[in-house]
Amino acid sequence: QVQLQESGPGLVKPSETLSLTCSVSGGSISSYYWSWIRQSPGKGLEWIGYIYYSGATNYNPSLKSRVTISVDTSKREITLKLNSMTAADTGVYYCARDSGKTYPLLGLLDVWGKGTTVIVSS
């Protein structure tokens, strides 16, 4: 059973860059699309973007100017970088796998990591 584990700093200063890693275990990283989603009291669930194992990406236009998602298949890791952090970016960040059930249509997230809490504060 594939498992996802997010890791990274729990506290980030305003204007800094957040870097989070999602480690994939128990299953293949290949042939799947991998997303980052965040959850905050103010904005609910928000899809940040996805990456295919080949490196192809798609980002939410609302965050596109600040986001980079990358993949390292040898390490079985997906990385999220979000720059120019503000208090509005505080929340729980999840990585999730696309189920592939409706390919080529994407968006069904069937495996989620437990999430990591990020607080933006000086």
Add this chain to the structure above:
Amino acid sequence: DIQMTQSPSSLSASVGDRVTITCRASQGISNFLAWYQQKPGKVPKLLIYGASILQSGVPSRFSGSGSGTDFTLTISSLQAEDVATYYCQKYNSAPWTFGQGTKVEI
């Protein structure tokens, strides 16, 4: 972007009650609508996709319907373990967006 609006934002019902949650899309999305369940302190879990297709392992008391802009999630007989927040999500095209959630309490 297409906005997803759920109603009600919260509800309280008794065990055995029939519960219905509504999700409305600001534009038509055909049947590309999913429902997720998030229990307290847990991560979202995919319940239904294609507006009405149950994900494997989901109890049959859950059902979904709708097409276009209006969708419903129904729990035919509410159980204590169904206490959770339910989210709809459209996936006809990126960006994928979620409703604000409906909190179901006993």
